[in-house]
Every structure is written in structure tokens, then in C-alpha cells.
Amino acid sequence: MNKFAIILFLNIIPFLTFAQDGKSSDYFGNIGKIYVVVGVLMILFICVIGLLVFLERKLARLEQEIHKKD
């Protein structure tokens, strides 16, 4: 398992380092940097999901309290 994780990580490195400041080599800089906008929307999505998880955990704790009383 550990070996597999290391191999996976080493395989990802070239893709990460591929992002140079060049014009077409940078995936995010392609097509007028439209993927930056997609990335920004993804961040918003993750933040809203984070809020949902936060609220859900609060509710779960409440449910436990109610169960304890019963």
C-alpha cells in the first residue's frame, strides 16, 4: 500500500512541475486563462461543501445529546 502511494505520488510530480510560466505549456493559462475561472468556482464549491459538513457535524452532536437523554 505504502509503495503504491509513493509510486502514485512520483507519477504526479511531472504533471505538477509541467506548469511553467510559458504560454501554451501551462494548462491553466490555456484558452485565455478560462480554467482559472473554473478553479475559482471549484474553490467556492469546496467552501460551501465545507460549511455543509460543519453544520452537519453540529447536528450530529445534537442528535447524540438527544439520544443520551432518551
Place this chain on the structure above:
Amino acid sequence: MTRYLKLASILLIAYSILAGFLIPLSTGVLEVSPRVAKGGQELALSIEAYNASFLVDKGNYEARIRLNPKNAICAKKVQVKSNSNLTLFFDIPLGKLPVQTKGENGKKSPFPLLEMQGNNNGYTSLESVIFFEDSLINSNESQAFCTIKPYKSNSKTTFPFLNILEETIRNLFYHVPMWFAMMVLLFISVYHSILFLRNPQYLEHDIKASSYATVGVLFGLAGIFTGALWARYTWGAYWSFDVKQNTSAVALLIYLAYFVLRSSFDDVDKRGRISAIYNIFAFATLIPLLYIIPRMVDSLHPGMGNNPAFSKLDLDNTMRMVFYPAVIGWIFMGIWISQIATRIEKLKQKVMEDNYG
């Protein structure tokens, strides 16, 4: 009432995402060469454009280089190579060219300004397009400038093209509303804190103040993260220690201390009173940190220091049609989430009272 608020938030955000992605950018100039020209020379200016379809406009595409508001050199020939490439031919007159170097209101002068227009591509311009080396020979003949007829404004619905920003101009609908929503939520939070200080017997105000602050700070964090990603592709780094970035980070840290303060009290009344007072002070520092200090010094962020700001975009009516709905939608969404958090917290208070009280 709240049902309409929720519906409006969903519809407005959906509209802002759809319209923000579907409306295309106007034609823009990516690269021009050469950038230097001499008097008396026949200049062949090759242009690489973004989002252009020059082949459709072939034959009736016009171009000119404006030297000042009154004079311009018009292209004598336009050679279209492909949809995104064309070459403009100019006859540069001899003698000293009357290029206006001083801008209005202390701004940078846009001249020599390249202006192009076609039926399909609309109007395109690029500031400071070329540097003219003045020829020493003064010609006797009058300089050959063409008359300036006004170019039509774009008939299609497009967002403006700005170099460096390019498509990321759409982030205006997703990054800026976060800060608007954060300000509104934190303001509601402070309002409830003040109400709690006036009537300490109503614990509901304290609960509301903390829920609105939680959601507001999360919107602020979303604003910082989206801003960092945007900055990576326009300013060059995720975090360039710009004043605006630093002060907003400090403002959020001050609010994080609010939550630490809240969690350090067991007594509900004491916690309510002290955190309400802290909340008022935190909000009072937020205004200078976000809106006053960044404007006093130079910053990369638009609207600060000597920066030309988003004035060009703010005046663009197409962007307003998407930007304002996005702001209202995200504010409503924030209020909706805060109300859910308030309800959960109230239930918790009640369960605690029933169990241990």
C-alpha cells in the same frame, strides 16, 4: 418571506454562473509587432488577436493609430491572414508626430492608440501600441492624417477584453461578491451584538451574532482563496504580500480570535457580553483594514493607490448586468446559511437546558 429569499439566492447565483460563462469576450489584441516605427517608413504591423474572426470581416475591416484625440494615421491596407492574424499597412508621415503624451487626470496617456473595427468583430483597441522615432528631416508637405469618424460601439453583448486578465475578468462575478456578502453578514452580526448589549436577557441575539460571524468569516476565507488563485495567473504569485492581501488576512485573523474568545467562556451571559464587545471592536477595525489602508498606499489590487482600477469594467453595462445579481444572490445565500446555523445553535441551547439545566 425567507422562502423568497432562498429562491432568489438560487436563481440569482445560477444566473450569474450561466451568464458569466456563456457571454463571450470581445475581440482583443494579444500581440503586436514591431513596437517601434520611424517617420517616412511604410509600417507593416502584424497583429495576433484573441476571440477574433477576421475572415468573416475580410474586405471591410478598418484600422487606425490615433496620435491624439484629433489626429490619426489610418491603415491603407488590411491583409487578413487567418481568423486571428492580420497585417495592417500604414504610411508613417515625416517630421515630429503630434503624439499626446500627457494623460487626463494624472492617468497614463493611451496614445498612440490602435483602434480597429469590423461588422462582425466589433470595436477593438490597444493602448501605447507603438513608439515613434521622430525623423530629423522636416517635411514641407502637410502631414497625412485621416479624418476621424467615430467608430460604432459594440452591438453584441460581450465582456471587455483586457490584456493579462483575459478570460479571468469573469472572476469579478465570483470573487468580489464574496467580500460584499462577508461585509453584509458581519454587519448583521455586529447589529445583533449591539442588540444583545442593550437587552442581555435575549440570548437569541448572541446566538445570531455568532452564527452570522461564522458564515461571514467563511465567505471571507473563500474570498482570500479565490483571490489567491486569481493572483497566481495575473500578478504571478499566489501571495505577493500585497497590502490588500495582507490587511484582509489580518482582518480575518482578528475575527478568528473572536471565535477563540467565545470558546474560552463557560458562563453563557459572560461569554455573550464580552464577545459582543469584541465583535464591535473587530468590525470597527475591519473597515480601515479593508477599505482605507489599501487605498493610501500602492497596491496591485484594482481600485487602490495609483491603480487604474476596474473603472473601465465598472462602467461596462454588460458586466453590471451579471455582477449586481451575483452580489445580491451571494448575500441572500449567506443569510440563508446563517439562519440554518442559528436554528441549529438554538436547538443545541434548548437540548442543553433540558439535559443539564
